[in-house]
Amino acid sequence: MYNITIIIPIYNAEKYLRELLESIVHQTMDFRTIQVIMVDDYSKDNSTKIMDEYEEKYDNIIGIKLEKNHKVAGTARNEGLKRAEGKYIMFADADDFFIEDACE
DSSP: OEEEEEEEEESSOTTTHHHHHHHHHTOSSOGGGEEEEEEEOOOSSSHHHHHHHHHHHOTTEEEEEOSSOOSSHHHHHHHHHHHOOEEEEEEOOTTOOOOTTTTO
16 A cells, blocks of 8 residues: 555646656655556547656556546646555646655
């Protein structure tokens, strides 16, 4: 079980997504105790390629790709909640970033 699950709804976020993910990977809290669930709401840019890259690199990062655009982040958040294994849940938007001790 993870201490924290961070759920990130994604839609056309390639410009910011990598910065957010790097800010999560470099938390002062042990990253292995953090689960990251990215839910792509049918992006048309390279967001899914970035998702795939991080999912392949880290065992605790999951990427979910929705089959159609739902136009609201709530659908993506709910999909992420279905897979969440953390004791605590955090949400982030793809254009956010975390300060280094945010998960503490």
